[in-house]
Amino acid sequence: MVNSPRPMRRPHGRSERLREQVHRAVVDLLAERGPDELTIPLVAERSGVHQATLYRRWGKIAALLQDMVQAGPARTSALPDTGTLRGDLEAYAVGVAGSLAGPLGVLMLRAAVDAIPATADRGPSTVLAERRVQLGEMLGRARDRGESPPAVADLLEVVVAPLYFRALFDRPASAQDARQLVDRLLGDYSSPR
């Protein structure tokens, strides 16, 4: 028994609902202020969750932010469902660009980098695992409508990777930049030649 792996903790019931409620409050607060101004009392006030509960569960703001980053974008923002492939891709890309321009995006980048071990044999990060599944569902809806969606991997490489690269090494991408990346992706996959 000692070496058997612990089962992955799944979202469930009241505890998970409270977690999402607190995460949403932090997303809202981050949109209004920098991460340095976040405090447990402020999160308590906004979320309607008792300070004592917050201190018991996360101890301090840094641990709460780390928990949100671990939950990944799959938990902190829903994917669009506009009824067309281009509409979904543009709304998604513009959302990623906007998130990377704000404080939660920077925290997520920082956490992703901190999670990389400085060794040669590192495995894939789990931060985007759930998001990949959601993206597959979004593209599956397009296929069901008779459209020709790209693969998730191509969406990540052609659209999402440049958005992250810009956030790292340039000004964050604008909504227009994000839509141009979608043009590039759809030009490769679904426009007539």
Add this chain to the structure above:
Amino acid sequence: MVNSPRPMRRPHGRSERLREQVHRAVVDLLAERGPDELTIPLVAERSGVHQATLYRRWGKIAALLQDMVQAGPARTSALPDTGTLRGDLEAYAVGVAGSLAGPLGVLMLRAAVDAIPATADRGPSTVLAERRVQLGEMLGRARDRGESPPAVADLLEVVVAPLYFRALFDRPASAQDARQLVDRLLGDYSSPR
């Protein structure tokens, strides 16, 4: 006079040569060991520079690594000049992939992320500024040979951004992955349709 900007410090003479000599020693040592095992005495031994000089200039290993990261990839690895556009792009892409799989690449990612201010109105990072100039020169050589090179911005978006994205959120890209990204770039720009 008080408000006139200080001139940018340019590489010059003995001091800059010593800096490059020390940086090269650190690159070699990082290829052999993790960053946690680096010490000033070890760098002194490998570089042939006196410990006292290293302590006076950088104080500690963390400051030396930060200095290397600030110098950016433009200083720590030269660009290829193979005689063909595809050869140069493949050698460059494979080099970036290899570097991101190793400890210096992780340190560079970390430094790039740490340099992002958590505010809305952030400007472009300078880490890649010198590299962009070098890449422009590499692509200029292709144009001089009569080839049709892509723009630097497209090289960064189509090839380099996915390499960074993989290093952040997946296993680091292999040499073969890197070459496939070059195929995608050249398919867009110079192969016959």
